[in-house]
Amino acid sequence: MADNFGKKRPYKEATPFLSGVAWRLEKLKSFFSGQKPLLTRESAKVANSFTRFDNAKLLKALPGFAYTPLEETIQRPAANMLQTCPTLSLMGYRF
Secondary structure (H helix, E strand, C coil): CCCCCCCCCCCCCCCHHHHHHHHHHHHHHHHHHCCCCCCCHHHHHHHCCCCCCCCHHHHHHCCCCCCCCHHHHHHHHHHHHHHHCHHHHHCCCCC
């Protein structure tokens, strides 16, 4: 995703420990600012979970169906966003 937006790739892995620290700091920040936290305990837990799905039934029911590759799924909206909102990248917003 970072490559498609022309940004540096993340260099630190968001381990469960770092996620735990981050949601706690975000909760503290939201307490003082009165804003909703950007990261919650639940979202940190889900971000560090690993879930697998079996698509055998779908592929059996729809033999001609093919999933769009993840790289293409990321490339199209990223290119569209950069094309329609060029000022965002000039203003230094991170995606």
